[in-house]
Amino acid sequence: MNDKDFRKPTEHSMKRRSHSHDYSHSGLYHITISAAKDLHQPLGHMAGRLDKPDGDSEAPHVELSPLGRMVEQELTESIQRYYPMxxxxxxxxxxxHIHFLLVAYRDVVSRNGKPTHLGQVIAGFKYGCNKRYWAMTGRGLPAGDNQAAEAGNDQAAEPPGTLCGKPGTGRVPSGWAAKPGAAKLEAPPLFDGGYCxxxxxxxxxxxxxxxYIRNNPRNRLLRMSNRQWLLPQRMCVETHLSLRALKGYLQRECLPSQITEEIxxxxSERLLVKDGMVYCDRYGSDELLQRRLLPVVCHRKDAALHDTQLLRCMDAADEGDVLVSARIAKREQIIMAAVQKRAYPVVLIADNGFPEIFHPSEEKQTLCASGxxxxxxxxxxHYRKADEGITVAECKTMNCITQAVCRLRDDWWK
Structure with a gap:
């Protein structure tokens, strides 16, 4: 038996720490901490208007709740009070959730002069917020309980009366780490375990x-105002392409070594499939799908005609047609960039799926909201490592999907 068979599959997480970085040294960090999943927007609610510029009293902003104001105070006052560096x-x-940029001007040490690290600072900040949260909601602390810890990756924090933690002795499986014989704590934490x-x-x-931090309220209000466009819509676009037809296409377009049965x-397991047909998730307005769609796929065999293809695509966009592309080849990227530069609408085929919480760049959000x-x-x-590329079969699949969505061959421009 293979000695790896019994091991659990790797669970990828944005909350993993970098193994190559020492979090006790000086540095600059963009920290994201989320509220507990069972709490519904405990820190405030969105307000303001999208048509108001930044700095205006009616510009998009967050109306903080009492809990939100408490968290803001802990964030802006308590961390530096306990950690002057x-x-x-x-x-x-x-x-x-909260975002903040935290700078460590020198190595991080606790008030008693002992070296510590970023994880302990965050654990202590969350614990300080938890104590005030429990007091504000009437939960309080069990009698005789003098030790706390965050669930997940955060290590043990210092006893009540201090804000930020000392170096921990190990990971805490869940909840509190109470003294022997102490009453079990039932009060839930304000924040989710871990941080990004x-x-x-x-x-x-x-x-x-x-x-990104500055524009968070405006981007959130933008998504809320265009909810039907700025949230991923699942399995809602039919490609009219069957798995059988796709496999035949790949066998014609790829070398045998590029599309083996294993590949x-x-x-096919990665594709969105229903009743043997390939579907697409959508982010943005489906109104573009009602217009004439033209696939943009560039082939090496047509290298001498690339300028002609560019001109035909630009002419088509001028006439109101919508270009569709996976933008894999360099020439495809040039054509689509030229079309977008003229502010014409386009459809892009993404090379990975949309995660449960999907936030594209601010530029893409704005373009999607404007149609x-x-x-x-x-x-x-699927989680993709930084150095992980896409295979020839995946590229060819997206070219096939591009033509299927348009219901038109990619040589229409000739």
């Missing part, structure tokens, strides 16, 4: 993160 640069308290961190590596990435099996972009994907979402 830390400072919150930017932050936003959203209805059910992103480390900007240069000024450009830092500005991107700051803009086909893995590929100038529609994202389609025939794939189920």
């Amino acid at each position: 830390l400072k919150v640069l930017d932050y936003i308290v959203m209805p059910e 961190d992103v480390m900007p590596v240069d000024e450009a990435q830092l500005e991107t993160q700051r803009a 086909w099996q893995r590929l 100038r972009l529609l994202l389609l994907t025939p794939w189920k979402y």
Whole structure:
């Protein structure tokens, strides 16, 4: 028996820490912490108007609840009070999560001078919020209970009376780690276990993160105002392409080594399929699907005609047709960029599925909300490593999907 057979499959998570980074040293971190899943927007609600500019009193913003104001105070005052080497640069308290940029100007140490790390700072911040949350909601602490810990990846925090934690001694499976004989705590935590961190590596990435935090309320209100467009719609676009027809296409277009039975099996399991037919998830307005759709697929054999293809595509867009592409080949990217530069609407086929919580870039959200972009994907979402590419069979599949959605061959422009 293979000694790996008994092991559980890897569960990928955005809350994993970087193994190559020492979180006790100086650095800059974009932290995201979510409220407990069973709490409905405990920190506030959205308000404002999309037509008002930033700085206006009616611009998109979050009306904080008492809990939200408490979390804001802990975030902006308590962390630096207990850790003078830390400072919150930017932050936003959203209805059910918070984002903040935290800078460590030097190595992180606790008030007693012992080295500690970012995880302990976050655990202590969450514990400080929990104590005030329980007090505000009348739950309080069980008598004689002097030790707390966050569920998941956070380690044990310091006793009540302090905000931020000391170096922990190990992971806590769940709930509180109480002293022997202490009453069991029934009060639920305010925050979900763990946190997500992103480390900007240069000024450009830092500005991107700051803009993301700053624009969170506007982007949220934008999605709320265009809910039918700015939430993934599942299995709602028929391609009229059967798995059998797709397999035949791949066998014609790929080398035998590129579409073996094993490769086909893995590929077909990733596709969105119902009753033997391939479907797509959608993000954006389906109104574009009601217009004449033209596939943009560039082949090496047509290299000498690429300029002609570009001109024909631009002419078609001028006439009101909508171009559809997976933008795999460089020439496909050039054509679609040229069309978008003229503010014409396009449909893009994504090479991965939409996760449960899907937030494309701010630019794409704006284009989708304005009806100038529609994202389609025939794939189920899967975690993809940074260095993981796509196979020839997957590229050919998206080219086939592009033509199926348009119901037109990719040589229409000739």
